[in-house]
Amino acid sequence: MRMVLDRLYLWSGYAAGAFLIAIFVLMMLLSVGREFNLNVASGDDFAAWSLVAMAFLGLAHTFKRGEMIRVGLLLERLSGRPKQVAELISLSVAGAFIGYFTWQAGQLAFDSWRFGDMSQGVVVIPLWIPQFGMVAGLAILLVGIVDELVVVLQGRRPTYEMEPAATPEELIERIASGGGV
Template identity: 35%
Template sequence: MAVLDRALHHLARASGAASAAALAAIGLVIAAQIVARLAGRQIPAADDFAAWAMAASAFLALPYAMRHGDHIRVTLVLQFLPKRWERGYELLASAIGTLLAGWAAWHTLQFVYDSWQYEEVAQGLLRVPLWIPQLSMALGLLLLALMLAERLWCGLRGQPLSDAGVETARTE
């Protein structure tokens, strides 16, 4: 199981790095567009590339955030539940999250496949195949589903479900 844990750790880190790279790409595209406009020019499809990078940064950050316990959680219900019900509630929330993320990943993968199969391209100046920017959305959701499934599996095996510091606890 340690091999799977390490693999998920590396996938989450790679996804987080890709998300950061997408954010940096947004900054570069915007800066280049500003410089080009000052020179009386325009970069073709700059808005498209910035939008695609924004979507990539959001979806590729999901698994990294899940792995580090950085997702926003509604803990209001936990405050009012008896302590003995807390674990069951956490397991139920993990199961629902796994199912929803898996469902979203499945349908997004179908969407990307359809774009590839029908050879859809962007309608801007550059004819970019749409499956390429859409793929980051599918990968982010798929990895999120894997992270949630791992959390559920750990909980079902009796391991602690604390999200805060998950990454540091597993690497120490």
């Protein structure tokens, strides 16, 4: 099961990267196309939808790798059982919020599908298609949060939390590379 979840997070990150490349290609086509009087139909719409898919599909991968911005001022000062309880509370609250957000985004996409909502651009597509990237990304993030909740409930260190630096040189290297302390 661990391998399946890790691959889910990794492939979600790959999908986010693919949408980032799609945004780059679209923006280059739109920019260079102006010089040659070429137009990419609904290019701005596709770039915006790709941006949403990229942002949401990248959440779980970023969270699990410990690269998501997180305020740990209190958690960093705790240790032992108090730290575990605080991690459980923070993961439970995060899970509740993301669960609610996932449900609402899913309802939006379902309603768009049910009512046949279509985009308003030159290229008309069903709105549930671009909304699906947001729903999928949120659902995968929710799985990642529940995964971490189980890890902490088992008394293990969260996977997003790095081991403390063993040497001052390692600490300096982490800071220089933009990583966490």
